Amino acid sequence: MASLPPLTESLIPFLDPYLPRINPTAVLDKAETDDSLPFITLTFAQSIDSRISSSPGARTSISHLETKTMTHYLRSKHDAILIGIGTFLADDPILNCRFKINHDDSSHLIRPVIIDPTFKLGFYYEKSKLRQAFLESKGLPPIVLVRLSEIRSNPEIKSFCTLHKIMLLPIETEPASEFRWLKVFKELKKRHIKSIMVEGGASVINSLLLARDPSSGKSLINxxxxxxGPVFLGKSGVEVSPCKELRLTDVSWWTGVQDSVICSHLK
Structure with missing residues (x-):
């Protein structure tokens, strides 16, 4: 695999205000064992017309190598990277962190988290790039969130996960529009996940954009x-667009060789 180009230096001060304040490899102390949630960063690449792929299940290149390096820099600042099973099946991603400050440094090991209610992962994991990265000590085995009823009805799921060192996390989940993000993030925090970088796909992104803490009404996204990217993917593309209006605040823009990046918080 080709090495990443150097990180554009101007990205570091641009991104810094939007990143977790804690060391992602630090051990939980007493102040971090309460009911506070992990720091959640939602990040993805999209076309000008708000599409993240050219069609459902299609692997689509949108971003420049410059911002691909940025993605791995962001991963170096988080404990976990979360995707839905659809993204795993479409892209066969490695889900590791390749960013290094210099060649002598070791890569940060980030924990993959996969939302997979019916455990489709089991049919594809053994030949996946994700598993190969773990076998080569370039990545970690995933945490997989599976519907509790599915686990109870199929005992082979537990044995498969044990064999492959996969951490199985039972969830009582419904369709993505009703997904219990608050409970999921609390469960991940109990497993020493203090910061999570959510990358997709569309159903995960659209659902999380609307997710709120019921007690405070605040967005779960930090x-x-x-x-x-400078491309239109057209009406057949997979769209990122929540079902109601959302306003951004604390907005900053950065423009590189090809891509533009927007950082913000949600009102």
Whole structure:
């Protein structure tokens, strides 16, 4: 695999206000064992017309190598990277962190988290790039969130996960529009996940954009970082667009060789 180009230096001060304040490899102390949630960064690349792929299930290149390096820099600042099973099946992603300050440094090991209510992962994991990265000590095995009823009805799920060192996290989940993000993030915090970078796909993004803490009404997203590539993917593309209006605040823009990046918080 080709090495990443160097990180554009101007990205570091641009991104810094939107990143977790804690060391992602630090051990939980007493102040971090309460009911506070992990720091959630929602980030993805999209076209000008708000599409993240050219069609459902299609692997689509949108961003420049410059912002691909940025993505791995962002991963170096988080404990976990979360995607839906649809993204895993479409892209066969490695879900690791390749960013290094210099060649002598070791890569940060980030924990993949996959939302997979019916455990489709089991049919594809053994030949996946994700598993190969773990076998080569370049990545970690995932945490997989599976519907509790599915686990109870299929005992082979537990044995498969044990064999492959996959952490199985039971969830009582419904369709994505009703997904219990608050409970999921609390469960991940109990497993020493203090910061999570959510990358997709569309159903995960659209659902999380609307997710709120019922007690405070605040968004569960701490930071929103979107890369916008100079391309229209058309009406057949997979769209990111929540079902109601959302306003951004604390907005900053950065423009690189090809892409633009917007960082913000949600009102």
């Amino acid at each position: 930071s929103l970082i979107i890369t916008i």
